[in-house]
Amino acid sequence: MDPEKYGDVDEPFDLCNYIGGEFVCHSGDKWMNVLEPATGRRFARVPLSTAEDVDAAVAVAREAQPAWGALSIAERAGWLDRIADALEARYEDIASLESRDTGKPISLARAVDAQRSVTNFRFFAGLLREQESEIFEMEDSTNFVIHKPVGVGALITPWNLPLYLLSWKVAPAIGMGNCVVCKPSELTPMTADLLMQVIHDVGLPAGVVNLVHGDGGGTGAPLVAHKDVDLVSFTGGTDTGQKVAASAAPSFKKLSLELGGKNASIVFSDCDMEATVSGVVRAGFLNQGQVCLCGSRVLVEDSIYEQFRDRFVEAVKSMQIGDPSDEETDLGALISSEHLDKVSSYVELAKKEGGILLTGGQPCLTPEFEHGNWMAPTVIEGLGPDSRCSIEEIFGPVVTLHRFSSEEEAVAIANNTRYGLAGSVWTGDLVRGKRISESLETGMVWVNTWLHRDLRAPFGGVKDSGVGREGGRWSLGFFSEAMNVCVKHD
Numbered sequence: 001m002d003p004e005k006y007g008d009v010d011e012p013f014d015l016c017n018y019i020g021g022e023f024v025c026h027s028g029d030k031w032m033n034v035l036e037p038a039t040g041r042r043f044a045r046v047p048l049s050t051a052e053d054v055d056a057a058v059a060v061a062r063e064a065q066p067a068w069g070a071l072s073i074a075e076r077a078g079w080l081d082r083i084a085d086a087l088e089a090r091y092e093d094i095a096s097l098e099s100r101d102t103g104k105p106i107s108l109a110r111a112v113d114a115q116r117s118v119t120n121f122r123f124f125a126g127l128l129r130e131q132e133s134e135i136f137e138m139e140d141s142t143n144f145v146i147h148k149p150v151g152v153g154a155l156i157t158p159w160n161l162p163l164y165l166l167s168w169k170v171a172p173a174i175g176m177g178n179c180v181v182c183k184p185s186e187l188t189p190m191t192a193d194l195l196m197q198v199i200h201d202v203g204l205p206a207g208v209v210n211l212v213h214g215d216g217g218g219t220g221a222p223l224v225a226h227k228d229v230d231l232v233s234f235t236g237g238t239d240t241g242q243k244v245a246a247s248a249a250p251s252f253k254k255l256s257l258e259l260g261g262k263n264a265s266i267v268f269s270d271c272d273m274e275a276t277v278s279g280v281v282r283a284g285f286l287n288q289g290q291v292c293l294c295g296s297r298v299l300v301e302d303s304i305y306e307q308f309r310d311r312f313v314e315a316v317k318s319m320q321i322g323d324p325s326d327e328e329t330d331l332g333a334l335i336s337s338e339h340l341d342k343v344s345s346y347v348e349l350a351k352k353e354g355g356i357l358l359t360g361g362q363p364c365l366t367p368e369f370e371h372g373n374w375m376a377p378t379v380i381e382g383l384g385p386d387s388r389c390s391i392e393e394i395f396g397p398v399v400t401l402h403r404f405s406s407e408e409e410a411v412a413i414a415n416n417t418r419y420g421l422a423g424s425v426w427t428g429d430l431v432r433g434k435r436i437s438e439s440l441e442t443g444m445v446w447v448n449t450w451l452h453r454d455l456r457a458p459f460g461g462v463k464d465s466g467v468g469r470e471g472g473r474w475s476l477g478f479f480s481e482a483m484n485v486c487v488k489h490d
Ligand code: NAD
Pocket: 156, 157, 158, 159, 160, 161, 183, 184, 185, 186, 214, 215, 216, 217, 219, 220, 221, 224, 235, 236, 237, 238, 240, 241, 243, 244, 258, 259, 260, 261, 291, 292, 393, 395, 421, 461, 465, 466
């Protein structure tokens, strides 16, 4: 944490946009308070930028793009490495800001958010350098595949993994020669501001990366609709994704949508019980269940249901919830009071739908954090597979348990949702693990693990969980236009 920069709670720090290599005030006079989820206290104000600010950011990105796109891949990879090094030097700042801004435990902010943000830049720098030219020979001609920048990109991100997800977009986008306008979540703008400081300090050419703060309607919507934006990479909720897709469609913008999920963890009787309980607890409750990949439905084979349930509930009860800055904390606060209300309403709904609460449910308040957004990790059993709590995304520390008696039934329950992002299978039989994985209507499945990421692998969902893939060469493909030049031989 940089106390001078971010001030204290009584004197909130006012954030600025970053446009054309300068930190600039927004054009309007509207602000939103940035609140600490753990305490409800204000510690910064985020500008609610207008369409005019968006215009200014898109204009400088457009102006900067030809020169940036003309650099060699090696030169742009060098810039990504310099950003990675400078971010790494602010590792502890990233972790403490992210923990304070999102309410997540500091240990998680270090191991996941800070670590991945640095790695994303370094990974894409390496991948760019490894790109090999694609050439297809014909009898009388040679085809050269050239990857050109798309132009100006709008990068829109949610609040659950703020810098992790922003860096996942910025690195490949600028690496492929695009210039970008970032629009981070208005709820968690702090580490996006830190990234702009880093980019400024390393001296990245002005206009390559720009940022406009603001909410969805006032800032995000005009950015997506802007006539000079060529591509939109959006991560957020499915309902917002529908609006983004509708707005981007008339001008045929290149579009990547990473949306919501309702993922199943499928537990077979031949699993390694200890490893599975701890893996499925982690999948259910990491970041207070606020990860799109979280396994919020646990499907357990009949013959071990009671045994698994009891051990699972015992492990959930042993998680330490509380002060996010405490190294020992496992679970922090939910992002906002509105989100807490939404998650709590699902717990009430579950009771009406016939669910039995095995643990959790009540907001768990401590005097120090009484104005924060707290909820104990919650486990519910007895819900039918068609109940709303079993098929809708709750995005909080709420896991439902379900029984199955055959592989077919497990797959049918897992697929019984509009979402298709991820899943996990827990079994001692790896052939079965692979077979079940292939039957799931999702973009990603883990067998005997969860959120184990190789950054070269594709990331994304099917059904209402999104369109397109990011990750590795899929990101490089999305953030570029492949052009074929066919040369006839003499
Ligand atoms: P959200 O859709 O409310 O907001 C996401 C971003 O979109 C924010 O920056 C917001 O200001 C902006 N936005 C809102 N309305 C907009 C509009 N009309 N036009 C343009 N931008 C607009 O999502 P959230 O609540 O911030 O995040 C939670 C959701 O994100 C969950 O559904 C979660 O599953 C999903 N998510 C998905 C992934 C993934 O990779 N699939 C990763 C993280 C989160």
